[in-house]
Amino acid sequence: MKLQDDLKNTDQLLQLTKDFSSEFLSGIDHVAADKAVTLSVEKNIPVQGLGGAAALELFKQRYGSSIAAAVGPRYWGFVTGGVTPASLMGDWITSTIDLxxxxxxxxxxxxxxxxxxxxxxxxxxxxxxxxxxxxxxxxxxxxxxxxxxxxxxxxxxxxxxxxxxxxxxxxxxxxxxxxxxxxxxxxxxxxxxxxxxxxxxxxxxxxxxxxxxxxxxxxxxxxxxxxxxxxxxxxxxxxxxxxxxxxxxxxxxxxxxxxxxxxxxxxxxxxxxxxxxxxxxxxxxxxxxxxxxxxxxxxxxxxxxxxxxxxxxxxxxxxxxxxxxxxxxxxxxxxxxxxxxQRALPAWFSLMAYGLDGYREIVETNVQLAQELGALLDNDPQFTLLSPVRMCVVCFTLNVPSDIQEEAVNKFLNALNATGVVCMTRTVYGGQPGIRAALVNWRTAQEDVAVAYQTMKEVAAATLNQYSYA
Structure with a gap:
């Protein structure tokens, strides 16, 4: 029986899982921040079962290339932090002890x-x-x-x-x-x-x-x-x-x-x-x-x-x-x-590991980087800030006439996210179509803002060229 075989090989299965996780996280900077995927979904359960190792291989084949770097430093879509190393430890232990x-x-x-x-x-x-x-x-x-x-x-x-x-x-x-x-x-x-x-x-x-x-x-x-x-x-x-x-x-x-x-x-x-x-x-x-x-x-x-x-x-x-x-x-x-x-355990691990100073640094660094991005956009004629950057979210739009703004914003955002360099989400603020970048990830650093902004400039120029506003 596959279940009994997996029981005997639990250590090996956990090592395979660790290897997959380590490989993913070590290459997180090179994984696209956003991916538009369309997948066929298998609806038939196997009769005999594959066993854990084969299931992992099937997972990698079927879904591995479609996983975006939602825990990465340039996922600025939903207001979602990454996973600190200590909270990952707590989460693995949470699943292991299953309390x-x-x-x-x-x-x-x-x-x-x-x-x-x-x-x-x-x-x-x-x-x-x-x-x-x-x-x-x-x-x-x-x-x-x-x-x-x-x-x-x-x-x-x-x-x-x-x-x-x-x-x-x-x-x-x-x-x-x-x-x-x-x-x-x-x-x-x-x-x-x-x-x-x-x-x-x-x-x-x-x-x-x-x-x-x-x-x-x-x-x-x-x-x-x-x-x-x-x-x-x-x-x-x-x-x-x-x-x-x-x-x-x-x-x-x-x-x-x-x-x-x-x-x-x-x-x-x-x-x-x-x-x-x-x-x-x-x-x-x-x-x-x-x-x-x-x-x-x-x-x-x-x-x-x-x-x-x-x-x-x-x-x-x-x-x-x-x-x-x-x-x-x-x-x-x-x-x-x-x-x-046991949702508390990942938080307990992270709080114990990084303490008050660690979380102060995460918050203040994210805010500083958001303000730096906001300043770059505010000084760039292709963009318009829709609001002052108060903390960790930059809300902006393209500097185009109102009659084409919605279409231009949609084109820009789709093209920007398709680069995989950074992920942002569409919004509306003050009646204007806009874009929001939410920086709440502990990994995000100054070089991430630099590479994201460079990509934004290039995509904006290509978008505006379509309207002869470059």
């Missing part, structure tokens, strides 16, 4: 508890915040908004977690520049994505106009709401004025959820921590680990100041084998998932 992070009969619970404590120090969050790992920023936003929904119901005398939402109306989420996962979470929570109220921003910003929020709260004084704040928008890394929101919370009755998926890492740096002043008064906070923490997918954290609401929403009521939530703490009663991978 259920919700099982208190092993070290898993204590690993997560310790890692959350380390993260609260990294983010300078108060000790009384509860935290837990979830699969990503979407699930973290979902959890924070679920807590907010429970709070909304209790303001009206209804326990939504217990009795549902029947009869409740006007359950509103207010925001300025919410991430798409906020409206997605609202749809999943029964709040309805159309029930998000978008308030105006400050001029040429993605930060909420506090005066407009105050006016809204005054006009809805009898209606408790959730305000979903941004601490790092995806286009420009703009921050709502969290200190002003903290002041408003003392005057008005609203739930403050902060989406700080990657902006929360401003706390790592004395240069940028002021952007988060006041976030300690939030009711719930989203932070994504597989962004600037540079650990593997999928890992994020939810932090909140309301452990009792967690239990009201997420408790496993009536499951005798899981224990009584009122008698003993267990993460399964505080987040959506019961069975969970």
């Amino acid at each position: 259920n992070a919700s099982d208190k009969s092993s070290a898993a619970y204590y690993i997560e508890t310790e890692t959350i404590a380390l993260l609260k120090q990294l983010f300078r969050l108060p000790e009384d915040f509860i935290g837990a790992f979830v699969s990503g920023a979407t699930m973290s936003n979902f959890t924070g908004l679920a807590l907010g929904r429970q709070w909304l119901g209790k303001q009206r005398g209804i326990d939504i977690g217990r009795d549902g939402m029947a009869g409740l109306q006007n359950l509103t989420v207010v925001s300025c520049t919410p991430h798409s996962s906020v409206s997605k979470s609202m749809a999943m929570l029964g709040l309805g994505r159309n029930n998000i109220v978008k308030l105006p921003s400050l001029p040429n910003r993605e930060s909420v106009n506090i005066a407009a929020l105050r006016d809204y709260l005054d006009a809805h004084a009898d209606q408790p709401v959730i305000f979903s704040a941004s601490a790092g928008t995806v286009n420009t890394v703009d921050f709502d004025d969290l200190a002003a929101l903290a002041v408003l919370k003392k005057e008005y009755n609203f739930w403050l959820h902060i989406d700080a998926a990657f902006g929360g890492f401003a706390a790592c740096s004395d240069r940028y921590k002021h952007l988060l002043e006041g976030w300690e008064f939030a009711d719930s906070i989203t932070i994504d680990a597989h962004k600037w923490l540079n650990v593997p997918y999928d890992a994020a954290m939810i932090f909140s100041r309301h452990p009792e609401l967690h239990v009201e929403v997420f408790q496993n009521a009536g499951a005798a084998y899981l224990g009584d939530p009122a008698e003993q703490f267990n993460y399964i009663n505080y987040i959506p998932e019961n069975s969970r991978r």
